[in-house]
Amino acid sequence: MKNLHGVLSKASLALLLFVAGCKGGYNGQLLGELDRPKWNPITPYGMVFIPSGVLHIGPSDQDVNASLQARSKQVSIVGFYMDDTEITNNEYRQFINYVRDSVAHALLGDTKDDADGKTMLDWNKKIEWSGKEKNEQLEEIFLPEDQRIWGKKELDLSKLKYDYQWFDYKAASLTKNRGKSRTSFIHKENVDVYPDTLVWVRDFSYSYNEPMTRNYFHHPAFDDYPVVGVTWHQANAFCYWRTRLWEDYRTPRGEPLMDIFRLPTEHEWEYAARGGKKLAPYPWGGPYVRNSKGCILANFKPGRGNYPEDGGFYTVRSDAYWPNDYGLYCMAGNVAEWTSSAFYENSYSFIHDLNPDIRYDAEASEPEAMKRKVIRGGSWKDIGYYIETGTRHWEYADSSKSYVGFRCITTFLGRDITDN
Numbered sequence: 001m002k003n004l005h006g007v008l009s010k011a012s013l014a015l016l017l018f019v020a021g022c023k024g025g026y027n028g029q030l031l032g033e034l035d036r037p038k039w040n041p042i043t044p045y046g047m048v049f050i051p052s053g054v055l056h057i058g059p060s061d062q063d064v065n066a067s068l069q070a071r072s073k074q075v076s077i078v079g080f081y082m083d084d085t086e087i088t089n090n091e092y093r094q095f096i097n098y099v100r101d102s103v104a105h106a107l108l109g110d111t112k113d114d115a116d117g118k119t120m121l122d123w124n125k126k127i128e129w130s131g132k133e134k135n136e137q138l139e140e141i142f143l144p145e146d147q148r149i150w151g152k153k154e155l156d157l158s159k160l161k162y163d164y165q166w167f168d169y170k171a172a173s174l175t176k177n178r179g180k181s182r183t184s185f186i187h188k189e190n191v192d193v194y195p196d197t198l199v200w201v202r203d204f205s206y207s208y209n210e211p212m213t214r215n216y217f218h219h220p221a222f223d224d225y226p227v228v229g230v231t232w233h234q235a236n237a238f239c240y241w242r243t244r245l246w247e248d249y250r251t252p253r254g255e256p257l258m259d260i261f262r263l264p265t266e267h268e269w270e271y272a273a274r275g276g277k278k279l280a281p282y283p284w285g286g287p288y289v290r291n292s293k294g295c296i297l298a299n300f301k302p303g304r305g306n307y308p309e310d311g312g313f314y315t316v317r318s319d320a321y322w323p324n325d326y327g328l329y330c331m332a333g334n335v336a337e338w339t340s341s342a343f344y345e346n347s348y349s350f351i352h353d354l355n356p357d358i359r360y361d362a363e364a365s366e367p368e369a370m371k372r373k374v375i376r377g378g379s380w381k382d383i384g385y386y387i388e389t390g391t392r393h394w395e396y397a398d399s400s401k402s403y404v405g406f407r408c409i410t411t412f413l414g415r416d417i418t419d420n
Contacts, residue, residue, distance in 0.1 A: 037256050041417060044081060044246070044258075044410070048327040049417045052079040055271040056278055057348065059390045071348045075356050077271045079416065082264065083407035085318035085329045086226035086337065087238065089217050092195070095238050098245075099160045099193050100141070101127060108137055157194040164189055164240040170359070187361075191237040195229035196400040203402045212314060212402070224317045226335045226405040232373045232397035235263055235338045235406040242408060259411040265357045266341040266374040266392065268409060273331035273377065273389045275324030281388045283324035283331040289384050297321060298333035299380045300387050307380070314402075315380050332387040335405035336375040336395075343372035343394035362397070371397045379403035 043049055058072035102121060105111075110125040129138070143156045168185040171177055177184070200212035216222050217229070230238075242261040250257055264272070273283050280286050284297050296302060296310040298321055307313050310333075311320070319329045341347075342360040351358060362370040372394040378387030381403050385391060395404055 037254060039256050039413075041258075041412070041414060043417070046083055046085070047081040047410075048084050049412065050080050050082055050268075050272050050326055050409075051416060052412075053077060053271065053276070055267060055274070057267055057270060057390065059388075073348055073351075073353070075267055075351070075353045077268055078355055079412040080264075080268060080272075080409045081412060082268075082272050082326075082328060082409045084323065084327055086335055086405045086407050088224050088318050089227045090223040092227040092230070092238065093217075095162075095241050096160065096193060098241065099162050100155065103141055103159055104129075104138055107140055158192065160192065160194050162191050162193045162237045162241060164191075164237060164244075166240065168361075189233070189237065191233050193234055193237060195227060195234070196231075197229055199229040199400050199402040209402075224319070225315050226318050226330075228315070228335055228402050228405050229400045230404075230406065231400050232263075232338050232395075234400075238406075239263060239408050259413060261408045261410050263338055263340040263406060264409045265355075266339040266376055267351075267356050269337065269339050269376045270389055272326060272328055272409075273324070275326045275328065275331075277325065281390070283328070283389060284322065289387075298387055299330065300333040300378060301381055301383050312380060331377055332389070333378055333382070334380055335377075335403055336379045336382070336386075336393065336401075337377050338395075338404060338406040339374045339376055341374040342370075343374045343392070364398075368396060373397045375404055 053076070055075050055077055056072060057075055101123075104127050105121045105123070105125065108125070108127065110122045110127075111119050112122040114120055127138075129135075141155060141159050143154050145151075148154065165186055165188050168187060172180075172182075172185040195217050197213045197217055200209040200216065216225070217227070239261045246261070247257055274280055275283050277283075277285050282289065282297070289298065289300070289302070290296055299310050299312045299316045301307060302309045312334075315334055316330075318334070320334070321330060323329045324331055340357070340359060342358050344358065347358050360370060373396070375393050375395050376391075378385075378391065378393075386393060395401060
């Protein structure tokens with residue numbers, strides 16, 4: 001009887017909707033808009049779902065510096081998707097090649113007008129990298145002959161720039177800014193995108209690491225290793241490009257979009273790193289960096305500097321070691337990771353307990369201290385203290401390091417991925 005009642009109810013609703021559609025109205029009923037697209041959340045490839053929950057931020061062990069930069073506090077974090085590994089060299093290379101090809105299409109004049117009459121690049125045109133005529137047109141993207149070694153033709157990396165725009169919602173929300181033009185809050189960025197491969201030499205005085213400079217980002221042996229040598233600005237540019245890549249695929253198909261890809265806040269990062277283990281010092285729990293068999297559980301600097309003891313010398317594959325309970329790899333060690341958060345020593349004293357977020361986008365002319373961004377997780381060259389989930393550290397947004405990479409997140413739209 002219950003099933004029959006359900007069938008009749010659905011049939012009645014279908015008839016009501018049919019009548020409403022035929023008459024172009026709603027029969028006086030509040031039904032909401034009837035032509036809304038369906039929303040079926042999917043987990044983007046390479047990401048895992050992190051459910052909403054509560055996080056107790058702060059040190060999980062002693063504060064060795066007695067700095068009180070991470071006072072204990074309870075905060076709530078909304079659910080999100082996160083890359084299960086750090087962004088790899090090969091993934092970042094897809095971004096580089098997109099920018100390279102866009103510059104080439106522009107030089108070749110490969111454009112077309114879209115349905116709105118706006119001129120855009122024609123990606124259906126094939127780029128002929130060989131051939132006399134095409135080479136002449138593309139010559140601008142390569143280094144001049146006097147800068148080539150043994151005459152080898154190489155890209156001029158300074159030509160690889162990515163343009164993107166972002167909207168400053170925080171500034172637009174301020175009462176003092178009411179009535180201002182929307183253009184006041186639209187920021188346009190132009191970012192060099194190629195990683196700084198010289199970080200392997202610059203970061204270490206009196207140390208021979210030139211093979212890493214020559215090979216780390218180029219050689220297929222390192223394809224699945226985390227990309228390094230990227231600034232905070234470059235990591236953001238990657239996130240915006242990834243968002244456009246996703247939207248350009250879904251929009252023509254009439255599929256609803258997700259939220260943007262972005263860097264995590266430092267507390268979203270810490271919440272994900274803990275893997276549901278409250279107050280645990282490491283993503284696997286702890287309290288030790290070795291398991292019961294004596295095997296080291298992350299890529300860092302063991303002891304007094306026995307770098308290869310943990311199985312790596314520099315970085316290792318982004319999916320090395322066991323993941324935490326959320327399915328995230330290398331949330332401790334390997335490379336430290338950029339977050340979107342600005343670094344202030346006392347920020348824990350005044351942040352909100354609902355999705356805490358402190359951001360400040362410093363101009364190039366502002367003091368260096370205003371350009372500090374939080375990095376989390378520690379790296380292959382750090383001691384055990386820095387790979388703890390509660391440890392905070394920072395780098396300047398415009399700096400690039402051989403031990404700092406990143407991963408992306410996107411906010412989940414809804415209550416939970418199992419909520420149908």
